[in-house]
Amino acid sequence: MLLLLLLAASWHSLSLNGVGASPTDVRRQLQQQLSERKRLLNDGDTPQESGWRRRIQQSSLSELDFPTDLRWTAPALKPVIFIVNMCNKGGGAAASRDDVWRILRDSPTNLAGYYDTCSYNRTALDLSNTLVIGPLQLPCNGTNSPSMGSGPWTVTSCHGTNPYGWFYWAEQYAVNTLKVNLSTYNHRVMIMPKLHQTFMEEDCGWAGISTTGSVNPMPHNPYAYRYSYTWLAGDMWSSPWLWFHELGHALWLQHANTPAQEYGDIASSMGGLKGYGLRCYNAPQNWQLGWGSPFVVLTRNELRPGVTVKRVIPAAHLDPDHSIRIALGPGAGQASDVSGVPANCTTQLWVSYRASSSVYDMLWKDLGTSAAFVHQWEGTSFSASPEPIELASLKVPYATKTPSDVQSSSYTVDGCRLVISALEVWDGYASFGVCVKTSDSGYETNCHDGIDDDCDGLIDAKDPDCRQPPGKNLPPQQPISKASTSSDDADQEPGLIYEGLMQVMLRTRQNSPPSPPSPRPPHPPPKPKTTVKVKAAASIPTVATGRRQLRQ
Structure with missing residues (x-):
């Protein structure tokens, strides 16, 4: 615990070094806050837990949290990425393996740098445990996994269990033909063919789909994370934002909205x-x-x-x-x-x-x-x-x-x-x-109480309300x-979130900012994996309204 406290204190001390005197004495306010933060952390008296709950507790001892908070640090991303062509429909495979590695690692604006920057180096894209497969030639139809009832799937529909069927075929190919150990990877990503919306039924013109959290989740135990599923449209897949957004869903994040x-x-x-x-x-x-x-x-x-x-x-x-x-x-x-x-x-x-x-x-x-x-x-x-x-x-x-x-x-x-x-x-x-x-009320209702009744920064006689009678109080x-x-x-199965952003992204793509140089150290190439057989996600989803979220 002492080490965690020292680490927390050292970060903020470094942040404070550049602060000098200011008209409102920001430095003194910061010093007071850091002193109070240290006291709260030292005085924290949390009942001891065992097992994974204790690991959560120990990992948050240096944070200002409440006893009811249940936290984790999102684990490093280890994706296996399938590039697919669906029986020569649409515009064919959207990328080569080299194209994908450019987005992940080699381009000036890349996904590895994105995660390093935004996570403060706490959740990395683990490039040594990343595998890119394909392009693969999917058949037009197939049979789904036993856990999905072994029902039929087709590439002409993105609804029901069809998206899981595409992954089941790709997973079986990886395990049986390429001898890939899929248990190494905690995110499974499929790059769809170009123009997939032209050969699928209505309402399939999405930019991406993702499970919310892991398959077969345990939402009260972060250490039970297995793997997620993500599908990226072939016309949009090269946007780092789309990867960051969809994989955000895979780490339990929801859409960020305004009222x-x-x-x-x-x-x-x-x-x-x-x-x-x-x-x-x-x-x-x-x-x-x-x-x-x-x-x-x-x-x-x-x-x-x-x-x-x-x-x-x-x-x-x-x-x-x-x-x-x-x-x-x-x-x-x-x-x-x-x-x-x-x-x-x-x-x-x-x-x-x-x-x-x-x-x-x-x-x-x-x-x-x-x-x-x-x-x-x-x-x-x-x-x-x-x-x-x-x-x-x-x-x-x-x-x-x-x-x-x-x-x-x-x-x-x-x-x-x-x-x-x-x-x-x-x-x-x-x-x-x-x-x-x-x-x-939006007014200074008492001009002699020594406080700022309407919270406008002006107290009593300093507030114009006290020099001129206000109007009627607000309801x-x-x-x-x-x-x-x-x-x-969130005690439920993961859902699929269908992103209706393709047209938005197409309109804004031309206005994207240029990518300045962002030098990064070289990363080791992905290593070949050994074999293990895995099952696809369980239970059959049903369609919900609104943003078209499938709940399993």
Whole structure:
């Protein structure tokens, strides 16, 4: 435990070295926060577990987590990749093995560099345990695995068990003909033929499909991860973003949305409808993968009506532990509640500060362009099923450059009376204020109580509301809506998520940013594997509505 604490402290000490005096004394605030963080970590008294639960516990001792959190660090990716031609339909095989290795390893913008950058070197693409097979000539029809009922499959339909049938044929070829030990690999990827949508039935014009998590999952035991399935469209397969997105699903991540739009979150590659280039995941997804933890945790214990709690966090590209986690629900550590947050507000919020910082995280066109984000995500485990929602993007005062469509520096969380304000940025750190309004009114309702009733940064007589009578109070706000009605424990079989992004990607492909040089050390070539026979995924999926997700 001492080693883990020292490692955590050393990272943040290195991040702090470049900070000097600032008008609001950011350095002192950081020192206070780091001292408090160290105290919390040292005072942590968690009951001892055994087996895999103990391994989870030990791996998170250096993080600011709650006892109810169930975490992991996503394991290194070891993919076996099948390039297929489906009985000479469509445009034929989409790639050669060399083409695939260029995307994985050799091109200036490659998948290995993508994972190294966004995971802070915590989850690598294991190139020494990566195998590319093909192009393979699939027949037009075949028989599915016994675990799927040995039913027929066809290449002219992407529905039902057909996608599993394609993989079953490829797996049998790899095991029986090539003598491949498939148990070595934890992700199985199929690159479809070009123009697959031209020979398949309606609604098969997707850019990618992936299982959510592992096949036959144990969502409460991360060490039981077996392998996932991913299918990439032959016309889109060469996009590193598509790989990062689909394999994100395979690691339990859900789509990153806004309240009005699926895929609308600019801060995550699990979104994709907005933004300039490649990007990493958002703050709660970073937590979900074990790639980082909150720099600050706030609960009702730390909040008081009309009082602004100020906290400083590093930019996401500077530190894996870079967010503010605001947990307002039960079980988040509060013994009694004097926060002023309404009892029916039980949401969980994540505040982060992001900048375009590298070819792998270019939310906006110009390097250094930055903004803060407020996300809502109710999950508390690595396999949690709620979808993260980008509630707001905030302009941070004194930032070098802010996106033109980001104008406001504060956001009020509906139904919670909570106001989150970006205060300033300085030397890679951003300062935020978190305040609870004394009522649902947007006014300074009491001009003699010494607090900021409306959380606008102005107290009593300094607030214009106290010099001019306000209008009528605003009606009570509605309780904050949940990000997802899905169960948090994700105690279910994996589903298939069909991505309807092909047309979006085709429209934006020409506007992709250039790939600057990104030198990397050479990687060893893949090694041949020995033989073992494996089974395909079990149980028959049924079709759900919405984003067309198949649940097994």
